[in-house]
Amino acid sequence: MNQSPKKLAELYRHTLLDNVIPFWENYSIDNEYGGYFTCLDRDGSVYDTDKFTWLQARQVWTFSKLYNHVERRPNWLEVAKKGYRFLKQNGCDEKGNWYFSCNRQGEPLVQPYNIFSDCFAALGFHEYSQATGDEEARNIAVQTYRNIHDRQDNPKGKYEKSVPGTRPLKGFALPMMLSVLNLEMEDILESEQVEQSFERCTQEVMEVFWDPERKVMHEYVLEDGTFSDSYEGRLVNPGHGIEAMWFIMEIARRRSDQELIERAVDITLDLLELGWDQQYGGIYYFLDSDGHPPLQLEWTQKLWWVHLETLISLSKGYLFTGREECMEWYEKIHDYSWSHFSDEEHGEWFGYLNRRGERYTSLKGSKWKGCFHVPRAMYECWQTFEALDQQDR
Template identity: 30%
Template sequence: MELSRIRELIGFYENELTNNILFFWLPRCVDRVNGGYFNCFDNEGRQLISRDKYTWSQGRFVWIFSKLATMDCGTFTKAQRENFLNLAKGGRDFLEKYSLMGEDDWRCVFLMDETGKPKYVDGYNRLDMSIYADCFVIAAFAKYADAADNKDSYEFSKKLYESAVSRVRTGEFTTLPYPLSPKYRAHGIPMIFSNVTREVYSAAEKFDNEYCLELRKNLENFTEDILTNFVDENNVLHEIITSDNQFFDNLLGQHANPGHTIEDMWFMIDAADILGKPHYIP
């Protein structure tokens, strides 16, 4: 690729990030009273249609603002990056106070009101509806820990990560409001756990180097699971397989998600770099 084209693409993405994405969300998303973020707007951004706070989206915003705070590439000034870190801290503190099911109960609620009080989703009778919510909080705290040099945030992410991994290994988790029969396995689980393992690994390199070996093993296991069991002979990544790792020939079994495939390519590249396994990137 020619240098002129690279510069053109940098300009395009900087404009999209600053003048479209961040312009849409800031400052309207920030809850200055309770902490955390409002993100249930209509598609035009004109109306806040709910003041509720979904744990997964709160975690995603903490991760994004923490990531922006570390972007020392000329896109943002030092003052802007410091502001991003402050924005991340607001969400981080909100999640620390309210996202867990209880003291020393390392499971995350799925939905909270604007003050942090847990809420049931209509039609469901459990607060810890989805382990995906836990994963977004794990990634958020790990990224904030790295960006802010905050060991307490790393310890929070580690405890929640170990709880979530344990639940996946024993099958004691749910993915509501998208339930899946125990007869099947979803690609989304090893995919997101490969990503959060990588996030925790990056923070552990700074705060807990001895833990990195276990994280590398986990990362390899999640990645190998995807490549071995979810990718068929035609290199199609299936979203659903049977519980005994077989493909099956119906609408559900043939479902492929291009967005998930592209996202997982990003995670595979990260795993290849960390593990020194270039064959993950054919």
């Protein structure tokens, strides 16, 4: 290991508390209408005021999480409250389905077609209820979780564009997301439902979407779990699969299932072998499982969240197994990520690089990038390296 666990823990702690969180505190708060601005340029200047439900909820989760697990700072709880109140008032329709976006004032812009708005609303409201004891926040989180389960077999509902029956696909993202929802919310859910959901999610991620012959995690498979020889069926997002593996590791740790942890580490390493750009470094955004040209023209881009989630998976993999391959890969990803994405001058991390590792855009936040992946990774890696430091003593 190039740096000691103690030094790495301090790097992540310092970056989280003194660099990343101040950026969002200083620039994202909408003191007039509530909620947060997420379309922020490099220096924190706002370039668009639309509010995207999943990013609003992610920021509620982030500041509530800090308040609950790092330090009970009143200013962090106040930031979380800004987003909670905005979402409670404006975020969903009369049936409890969460809009994709609103304008600055809170008027809905995009219908509730995206179930991940609901997923992050449940996460954010649950964590906020843990910070405040707010019973209404807790009830909304539980009801939203139930709505997600009711929709999981047809997540887009009436907004689904595909013709039923011709090529019936199911996606990897929802069982992956339900894995972390169960981990985060199990203290307020019925234990039998949580266990059943854990079992279903683990089985789907590890047995249905993971393809041991191709050594890829498919983003889509046919409804019967078989391979679809199509653009969608061949689509691979290495970062998505790697992120899911640290969720699986945490489920396995909860169950004292060392064999499952080892399998999750194996898959992490296989996906890195597939996704690493041997010429320029960094992890590809998309690939085709059979080596054909991907449909996504941005497939060669290097994204912040892909690398951050990989740092989490590798550090946890090393903590749980001690396997040297995890630390070898960790150091490679660490060196690339910190030298390319981190912005020491203005704070936070850049989001998008081209294949050569050159900055593609100056943004720090957008419709897709908000106050979530960077702070969560800083927190998770901080805690993991502190645990490794304790092991070394």
